[in-house]
Amino acid sequence: MARWFVWVAMISSVAVITLVVYFSIPVPHLMVKRPSSEKLTKIILLSVNEVQQLWTKGDYRREIDFEKSHCPEMGKMPAEINREYLRCNPHFLQCYFTEQFQKLNGEKSSSKFKIAISKTEKWEVEVSAQEDAIAVWSTKKRVYRTVARSLDQGEFVTPYGIAMEIYIAEISFSYRFILENLCHQTYLPEQKYDYGQTLDQLKKKMSKDLYENITKQTQVETPRIWDNRGRFFTIDKFLVTQQDYNEFLWFQGKENQIQSNAEKWPFPVTNLTQVEMKDFCHFRGKRPLTAALYDANVFFRKPNSENQFELISRNQLFPQSPKGLNDKTKKAFSMDYASWMGTFQWKDHYFEAVENAWDPTFNLSTFSLLLPADHPWNHIAYRTGWNGKSGEGSKMNSANSIWGMIESIPLNPSKVEIAFRCYQEFGEFF
Amino acid sequence: MKIIFPTFLFLFFLIFSCDKHFKQDVVIDDILMGSYEFQLINLPSDVNKNAIYSSEFQKKPEEVLLRFKSLSLTDKKMKTIYGCLISQLKEGRFYLTWHVSDLLDSCQISDKSISTLADLSGHELTLESEVIGGISVSKLKLSYRKSVKGEIKNFSLNYYLLNWKQAEIKEGRLLPARQREIFHSPFFKSSIEGVQFTASFMGKNASKEIPSLVIKNLPVSHYPDLVKCAEWDDQCAPVMDDKCHLCQQGYSQVMHGKCGLHGIRFCGTVDCGGKNKPPCHLGRSHIENEDFMGCSELSEEWLCHPGLILDCSAKPFPLCH
Structure with missing residues (x-):
């Protein structure tokens, strides 16, 4: 009898120890019952x-002060x-979820929020900050990681976006997802488009003398009609910002080249090479x-008429003379000069670089606020040539006062900034 | 002492066998949540359009019902998980098995069986949609009958496919029902626009890496150093599998002029119009004109830079000289 008692005691002890050891192992998803698939899907x-x-x-929600x-x-x-x-700006999410914003209601922005899946059932969800800190931005751990086809593997990888993780403490469950960066680009509808201005169009805008001088030159692109049927383009709504470029520099390991003046980050990056x-x-x-x-954006083909440009300007009173321009007149993410497509900054403090396979010597749009309104180069989609270099080596084709000889002139980056998008x-999509 | 060790083993087996069943369910739910491609095998043509499979159609002892791919996100890497659902008929009983693998051919012997749903008579797999919290979601619904205390009852399991807002079956594939609207991007439309859902559970535990599936662009834009991702011959027959969806920065198409819309596609940008480069072309409208006769030196639809001559007879496609 005593022997049996010893055996039972020993077996029980082993069982208890086993159970204690098993449940002391921190395997959160085994310790808490997971909600049903339907409920969990709803929470996610x-x-x-x-x-x-x-x-x-x-x-x-207009909640941040x-x-x-x-x-x-x-x-x-x-x-x-x-x-x-703020849209599709990962730094905004980082600041928001690491409690760096003051709300109008006096509270701090938080990494935690509540989700109501029914009238009576709420779940608290937390955005995890588990990515390594990036010293050039902040010492805090990151709530996101940049993902891109140029960095990551896999056929389903978005061209560019961020990966994030939410954590539900109540069930010790975390879930990862990717947010694509789609905010600042728009889809070009499939149709015919015009390229280059016809001489007739220029004639309408220029003085007789100027037009005659231009027509003596051959330095005008050949106007063409093309179409994007079966091709899917999205165009950036805004010029590439310094903040965008800073991240690229960081991935390249060129942290020392990151623009140190944070005031400039939301503005277009300039002075780059092609x-x-x-x-x-x-x-x-x-x-x-x-x-x-570029021309597909700024020209708008009106039904049953010639191709005509349409730039939807919301601020015609903006200074038209380069004399009135300075850093204070610059607007980050300016929406003052919009195209029919809902793309912006077509007329700003910058010349805009483009690639031009059809006429390679015309790769710099000079339509801008930098030139007086009546300047012959200040017409929509007018382009000249740029040598693609930055700094002191940067030159563009210029004309002398009577539009005679085309010559190459050095560009002063402090006066002529070249931006891009x-x-x-x-x-093809099914 | 002899009995202690077996007892210990028994208790462990008992505990971890329960755990195993639990984890199996978790895994398949999560993996399907991050699925982004479905290929339906042996799709019966005479069933309603949303029915993917019904046990009534099973003819062989073992049939692969569907294959799928899911996106998983590990700590530092993304990877694709491959899976399939197999129906086995043994002694008049049906067994459904989910297989997953990080290898390309997912239904091979190297697969891990992660979940087996035993003896499911009269099972049917359908594609349905459901609105959850105001968000439209596609789901796979597995309906089956099972005897409970001598009574046959109907049951169903839902597997949510969050990477599809609305899905439809076309030619044996599950595809997002996408409406192309003006000003809307043609991006993949998941349950929430611009969100890619992942197979989170596998992602957190996966350690094995797979080879890159993205075709990295070489820093060149000149033929013949470009990476070819699709090609059609003069008779418009495909010469190779189309891999252009794997290109890092999209692809460029060079038309050879003999097959209307098709030609050779390269990953990345192809410089056109320059010396020894393909001519630039102005779009499909030009090519689809009724009088389109292919590449022509007299045509304005094919552009070479000033001073260069278009050679329509060059191989493998027209070139500017």
């Missing part, structure tokens, strides 16, 4: 949707600039804008 969907709203719409908020990695705060700056522009666009899974796509072409 609504949680991801909450983060996605902040990603694509920025401060869409930007006057009182200070988040250094944002550079300039939206109290002073267009709120477009190769650097191309490399940046490639990093984003894109290509530098072409002259044909990218486009993306996708394969």
